Amino acid sequence: MKAFAHLTATELRLLSRDPGALFFMIAFPLMLLVLNSGNDRVEIFLPSYMAMILAIGGISVLPGIVATYRERKVLRRLAVTPVAPVALLAAQFAAQVVMGVAGSAIVVGVGVFGYDVEPPAHPLPLLLAYALCSAMVCAIGFVVAALAPRARTAELFGLLIMFPMIFLGGAAIPREGLPEELRRMGEYLPLTHAVTGLRDGWFGTPAAMPFLVLAGVTVVCTAAAAALFRWE
Amino acid sequence: MTVIEVTELRKAYHGTPAVDGVSFTVEQGETFGVVGHNGAGKTTTVECLIGLRRPDSGTVRVLGMEPARQRRALAQRVGAQLQESELPARLKVAEALRLYAAFYREPDDWRAVLQRWGLGPIRGKSFGDLSGGQKQRLQLALALVGRPELVVLDELTTGLDPVARRETWALIGGLKAAGTTAVLVTHYMEEAEALCDRVAVFARGRIAAVGTPRELAERTGTGSLEQAYLALVESAMREEAR
Numbered sequence: 001m002k003a004f005a006h007l008t009a010t011e012l013r014l015l016s017r018d019p020g021a022l023f024f025m026i027a028f029p030l031m032l033l034v035l036n037s038g039n040d041r042v043e044i045f046l047p048s049y050m051a052m053i054l055a056i057g058g059i060s061v062l063p064g065i066v067a068t069y070r071e072r073k074v075l076r077r078l079a080v081t082p083v084a085p086v087a088l089l090a091a092q093f094a095a096q097v098v099m100g101v102a103g104s105a106i107v108v109g110v111g112v113f114g115y116d117v118e119p120p121a122h123p124l125p126l127l128l129a130y131a132l133c134s135a136m137v138c139a140i141g142f143v144v145a146a147l148a149p150r151a152r153t154a155e156l157f158g159l160l161i162m163f164p165m166i167f168l169g170g171a172a173i174p175r176e177g178l179p180e181e182l183r184r185m186g187e188y189l190p191l192t193h194a195v196t197g198l199r200d201g202w203f204g205t206p207a208a209m210p211f212l213v214l215a216g217v218t219v220v221c222t223a224a225a226a227a228l229f230r231w232e
Numbered sequence: 233m234t235v236i237e238v239t240e241l242r243k244a245y246h247g248t249p250a251v252d253g254v255s256f257t258v259e260q261g262e263t264f265g266v267v268g269h270n271g272a273g274k275t276t277t278v279e280c281l282i283g284l285r286r287p288d289s290g291t292v293r294v295l296g297m298e299p300a301r302q303r304r305a306l307a308q309r310v311g312a313q314l315q316e317s318e319l320p321a322r323l324k325v326a327e328a329l330r331l332y333a334a335f336y337r338e339p340d341d342w343r344a345v346l347q348r349w350g351l352g353p354i355r356g357k358s359f360g361d362l363s364g365g366q367k368q369r370l371q372l373a374l375a376l377v378g379r380p381e382l383v384v385l386d387e388l389t390t391g392l393d394p395v396a397r398r399e400t401w402a403l404i405g406g407l408k409a410a411g412t413t414a415v416l417v418t419h420y421m422e423e424a425e426a427l428c429d430r431v432a433v434f435a436r437g438r439i440a441a442v443g444t445p446r447e448l449a450e451r452t453g454t455g456s457l458e459q460a461y462l463a464l465v466e467s468a469m470r471e472e473a474r
């Protein structure tokens with residue numbers, strides 16, 4: 001347990017030294033919020049940006065880090081310590097969760113206190129949707145890390161999956177403004193359901209569907225990553 | 233007490249044998265050298281000792297355990313330095329030592345290890361910014377921070393300058409005085425002569441000869457370990473050519 005706490009603290013520290021992760025998970029969402037603050041309904045952006053922050057971290061930052069650990073034999077070195085290399089993957093997941101919460105807290109704080117957005121109507125369903133979204137994007141990230149042969153390809157695959165997800169899924173821009181075909185495509189993306197779940201929790205009526213989709217995708221991706229992951 | 237017992241170890245990659253029937257034992261407190269040409273099977277052999285590779289056949293016992301099955305339990309008592317491995321580029325030297333110290337039940341004081349290995353002046357440097365020799369020194373310190381009973385060091389002084397190499401010899405000498413068993417893979421015969429009680433000369437996946445540096449020199453009718461090594465490896469190569 002002590003080893004895992006140290007590993008997690010270390011992963012978090014390393015993540016906070018990554019300028020790309022810092023910018024895209026903290027500064028960039030805040031920038032978008034400020035740019036959209038003239039909108040009549042600022043509240044619609046908060047659930048979206050939470051999903052966007054999580055997706056950037058889990059789907060595009062995480063696979064690059066994990067694949068680099070494999071390529072540079074960091075995992076192999078850890079395999080000859082009393083700590084299992086899987087602990088490093090768990091620590092990376094935990095660090096992503098903390099980083100995601102930090103980025104979300106800043107955006108939500110500025111929205112609620114700076115732009116007078118009403119606090120969430122259904123905090124518990126919102127929290128559940130958030131937790132499931134966080135687990136799901138990291139599970140997707142681990143599948144990418146498992147499939148990519150090299151660190152560079154993991155980074156590329158991550159970006160190629162993350163960008164369509166946040167734009168078509170309503171995380172970067174609201175889906176209401178998308179053309180009909182693109183909006184329909186978005187329905188097949190798991191992140192869309194995360195945004196729906198988060199919105200429902202904030203200002204809508206929570207329904208079971210988004211939770212089931214997020215949980216299902218998380219389970220399937222975790223199983224796939226566990227089956228496909230190569231340690232070296 | 234026998235710490236390492238390897239019997240008829242075999243390991244092939246894609247049908248090509250890398251280790252082809254290797255047997256040896258290492259006693260407690262002994263410093264055992266592994267030398268041999270590039271591709272002789274040294275790394276493959278020592279990676280079987282620490283459970284990173286699973287033998288195709290033969291038996292490997294280390295501290296009474298079977299490495300391929302009990303890798304993590306074994307790792308609590310064995311420190312390893314791999315021929316090729318890195319740390320996260322943005323991890324700092326002191327952070328790495330502190331982190332690795334947290335992995336073990338009864339670790340050494342990581343600050344003392346930092347000083348002992350001359351890493352004090354670069355404690356705040358990121359791994360990615362270290363020179364090759366500095367990286368190597370940090371890897372050695374990480375292998376020892378858990379206060380292991382056995383250390384397995386694969387090319388421990390490759391990339392070190394002559395002064396750093398001699399400093400490392402002194403530190404390994406200290407380990408030996410403290411009763412730590414060591415397996416050292418090296419390409420420097422001078423180093424094997426200075427540190428090792430016995431040396432195994434690997435050639436083409438087998439052990440061509442094993443003995444004290446003096447025995448090997450006498451057996452080959454040469455004056456030094458270096459000469460003995462050249463004679464043994466060359467004769468193994470001639471056999472292959474035939």
Ligand SMILES: Nc1ncnc2c1ncn2[C@@H]1O[C@H](COP(=O)(O)OP(=O)(O)OP(=O)(O)O)[C@@H](O)[C@H]1O
Pocket residue numbers: 245246249250268269270271272273274275276277315
């Ligand atoms: N992962 C691998 N896949 C395929 N072949 C391998 C692998 N690892 C080693 N080999 C082959 O096995 C043989 C023995 O390799 P090994 O790394 O054990 O040699 P070594 O004695 O440590 O050499 P060096 O002095 O160059 O480090 C070599 O021919 C090498 O090409």
Ligand SMILES: [Mg+2]
Pocket residue numbers: 274275276315386
């Ligand atoms: Mg080698």
